[in-house]
Amino acid sequence: MRPNKRDELVRKALQVFYRDGFHATGMDRLVVETGVSKTSMYKHFRTKEELILAVLRLRDENFRNWFVRRIEELADTPADQLLAAFDALGEWFREDNFRGCMFIKAGAEYQDPDHPIHVQAGEHKRLLLEYFTDLCRKAGAQDPEKLACQLLLLKEGAIVTAVLLHNCDPARDAKEAAAVLLKNALA
Amino acid sequence: MRPNKRDELVRKALQVFYRDGFHATGMDRLVVETGVSKTSMYKHFRTKEELILAVLRLRDENFRNWFVRRIEELADTPADQLLAAFDALGEWFREDNFRGCMFIKAGAEYQDPDHPIHVQAGEHKRLLLEYFTDLCRKAGAQDPEKLACQLLLLKEGAIVTAVLLHNCDPARDAKEAAAVLLKNALA
DNA sequence: GAAATAGTTGACCGATCTGTACACTTTCTC
DNA sequence: GAGAAAGTGTACAGATCGGTCAACTATTTC
Structure with missing residues (x-):
């Protein structure tokens, strides 16, 4: 089979976990939604946890690739x-099936700081943060680490707010705040 | 019984839900941890969802009371x-049993925007945000609503970052960012 | 002191949970 | 074309899920 079934399983499991959550999604659910038999699932991943970790790896790859590429399209x-x-x-917030950040949710459902899922979300x-720090350094900020961390705070806060408060535009407010911080850090 | 058993149930359920999550905590677990019989629970709350809503009401009251009081102690x-x-x-972040924001977690576990738990978290x-807006107005900010929203972004981002990244100090970075934004908004 | 209220124990329901066993079929590789 | 690899369906195990039931005991209230 050309397009690896395993990858397809992870890809579809990502959608279901993202939409419905981790604990709320049972393996039987995934059998129905992915079309992959339970036996095959447990041949690829010994436990649900391993599957979730694979899902998070894919999500990390997908999201950061999209994020960086889109940013480079938008500005020089x-x-x-x-x-x-x-x-x-x-x-991203305006997409129909936007459901917040999968890693924030993973950290929220697996709270033990030593849990592999929590660690991977971190x-x-x-x-x-590394990516932001790199950009801040290239932009000539006085304290790139600090500015990057502050911009990350704005990003995470914007995501949380986009999920919970529907009658405001956190991306716009965050961008204006970022502009103020950036200007201040370059002066 | 003087100190209402119902309130005590909610109080202890709050601790367990906060520590372990909503889906991950079964009602049988609560029976053991709270010492309240299952029958009594279901006499007070018809469903688990109703119990969670009561828990969130208590948490909202506790958190905002503490937050406002502490702020008023620290500054004039x-x-x-x-x-x-x-x-x-x-x-708060430095407390031993800090486990992030219960409302972010509630919104993460009950993602449907129309779900009562999600609504209450929002x-x-x-x-x-209202509290922040009020302070911004009293402080004389040019656009109190916008500044308040931006400070809220910093707060939510700091919470998420405190949960997921353990080797930095988001509260400090957020405070410095807030100072820059505040100065800019008062000018 | 009777009645209502709030609480208890413990067994139980059907559904769902993660994970396994077994016998079978398709597909790729050499 | 044979064997390995990867897939299938189905039934099942044991635990746990949210929620109910009946019978009983304190405590309060009038």
Whole structure:
């Protein structure tokens, strides 16, 4: 079979987990929704947890690829790209099936800091922080680490707010705040 | 019975749900951990969902009471209080059993925007935004609504980051960012 | 002191949970 | 074309899920 069944399983499981949550989605559910037999699932992944970890790896890859590419489409200089990040977020928020950040949700459902799923969710945020830090450095910020962390706060806050408060536009507010912080950090 | 058993049930259920999550906590678990019989539980609350809603009401009351009181202890003027909010957050993050924001987690586990639990989680954020807006107005900000929303983004982002990234100090970074935004909004 | 109220125990319901066993079929590779 | 690899369906195990039931005991209230 050319397009690996295993990958397709992970791809579809991602959709279901993203839409309905981890604990709320049973393996029987995945059998129905993915069309992959239970036996095959447990041949590829020994436990549900392993499947979730694979799903998170795919999500991390997909999201960061999309995010970085979209930002580079929207702006050229590092400083403009840092602001464009929030335009990209705004586009994401407006998607029909936007359901928040999968890693925030993973961290919320698996709260033990040592749990592999929690650790992997943290890793995603760390990689994003690294990306921001790189852009901040290229933009010439005085303290790139600090500015990057602050912009990450705005991004995470915008996601949470987009999920819970439907009558405001967090991406716009976050972008304006980012502009103020950026200007201040370059002065 | 003087100290209402029902309130005690809600109080203890809050602890368990906060520590372990909603879906991950079964009613049998609550029977063991709270010492309240299952029959009594279902006499007070017809479903698990109703119990969770009661828990969220208590949490909203507890958290906002603590937050506002602590802020007023730490600072006098509205502008200083807006910054002190992030000192209060930092204290919360350093508590041993800090497990993030219960309402973010509730929204993450009950994702349907129309679900009562999701709605109630959003209500908590709306009330916090109102509080911030009031302080921003008293502080003399040019656009109190916008500034309040931006500070809320920093707060929510700091919480998420405190949960997922353990090797940085989001409360401090958020406070510094808030100071920049506040100064900019007062000019 | 009778009645209502709030609480208890413990067994139980059907559904669903993660995970396994077994016998079978398709598909790729050499 | 044979064997390995990857897939299938179905039934099942044991635990746990949310929720109910009947029979009983304190406590309060009038």
